[in-house]
Amino acid sequence: MKAIVIEKFGNPDVLVIKDVDKPEPKAGFALIRVKAFGINHAEMHMRKGEWAEWMPISGVECVGIVEACPGGEFELGTAVVALMGGLGRTINGSYAEYTNASVGNVVSLGSNEPPLPWDQLAAIPESYATAWSSLFRNLEIQKGQTLLIRGATSALGKAAVNLAVNHGVRVVGTTRNADRHQDLLTLGVEKVEQEGPDLSKRLNLRLEDKFDAVLDLIGNSVLLDSLTLVRRGGRLCLAGWLGGLAPISDFNPLLQMSGGVHFSLFRSPDFGQPAFPVSDVPIRDIVQLATDGKLNAKPTKTFSFDQIREAHRMVEEGRANGKIVVMGY
Template identity: 45%
Template sequence: MQAITISRPGGPEVLTVAELPDPVPAAGEVLIRVRASGLNHADAYMRSGAWGQVADVPGIEAAGVVEADPSGTLAPGTSVVAILGGMGRTRNGSYAELVAVPAANVVPITTDLPWTTVAALPEVYATAWSALTGNLRVRAGQTVLVRGATSALGQAVVDLAADLGATVVATTRNPERAALLKELGADTVLIDDGALATQVRDRGLRVDALADLIGNSVLRDSLACAASRGRVCQLGFLGGLAPVADFNPLTDLPTGVQFSFFGSAFVLGTPDYPLGAVPLQEIFAKVRSGGLRVRPPRVFGFEDVVEAHRVMESGTAGGKMVIEIS
């Protein structure tokens, strides 16, 4: 098979197309013929060497059809999506014509959406849904603030929060992105100047739930945005991985505010966080009907993967990009 491999840790230029032996699925695995693969920032971190030793082939999610299932559960040709399960980290990932994935991380789907649209959905929407309904327990009528909303995951959070009936406040550092966030369902767009708590207070906003994609660099300010009995969930680290210096729960965590973390890369597909609990089929149906707004801003071929990673790392993607694999 053809696959995109990491020739050595480094920048986008270390990604190369290579011929590799076809993977053979073991018991408990499913072999998938990949039609498209979503591009995720995790791929770039693994490629760079920031996360230590990883698999030769990157890619943490795939959309395609079953090539073989030793258990006989999924018939060949069944349309599926696959998320995580060690892809790209401890086993070769989805930047390939074929990928073997643990069966617990494979979900059959029924949809006539293009493969490139299908591939833009599973990881970010499964993560967004899990955080909104689990960690943040969002209900219709509540106000949800999405910090870092123009990222691919941030857009999914805005989209799903609006679908859940919440009032959505979305943030961006770039005023030119405000229209995009409004189109996704944001009721209010704030320009993130690093002091959102001040803006929230000045506008008289009650923030019941806050999804933070920026991470440690703004943690104190994000916690200060939440209303009494509000919830804050950290979902990403777009602001960097540096730890929060001298964080003291007694002084930095407002009384009554609940703070949590959802790390999809570590838990989705495990017994505690089964993929079957995520309504992916319902989400695909809403995308098909236009109720949810999933459209990859750019689609790349195998030969364009270096450029794809450059765009992703530049922060100019404008949403979830994908690699189409013919």
């Protein structure tokens, strides 16, 4: 089969299309003919050797057709989505014609025909599963509450905006790019703020105006600032590292956290673990919302298989403005 292989660490030019052995069907896995896959920031770090776990064939999600399933969990020909479960981290991932995905990380779409075009469907799995879990599990967001999403024009950020607005949440979004303010307003956010490390000082919120919840997708570089934006009893979820992977050099909760603020972390690699089953996420319901036009989940750009380097460059240079999808070979 054809696969996109990381032959050495480096810039997008290290991604090489070559012939490799097709995965063998095995118990506990579904062999999937990959129709399309989304591009994720984690894969940028894997390609550069900055991620603890990586495989020569990257890709943590895909959509496609079940070609073999020795355990009988899925009928052959079924349209499915697959995400995480070691894909691209401990087992070869979705940047290929075929991939073996753990059955616990595969979701049937109920028929042999996808409800959306493959490229639109591929924009959903990882981004929307992570966004849904962050919003409704970590943050326990409720209709009418106020939510700040830092990094709202990323693929994950836009997924969170869509889900929160659809749920009746009042959303404020941030972006570094002033040209993207209108994009967020069109999605239904009430207000857009310029992202930056001094956001809390610029907002200068009164105690009663602080947010019920903050979804921080920028990461460690603004975490301490995000903590000051949450009301007592409110929640902060850290679920992205758009600002880089550097750790916080000096974090003293006693001095830098307000009393009564709940802080949690969401790690998408946990999907499929006993504590975080993929079945907990209503992926088919989310797909139906997109099919019905209630979520604007379309990719911002779709590339062909042989354009993988261009796709990586667009994401790495911050030009994606949403989800980038690559069609299967």
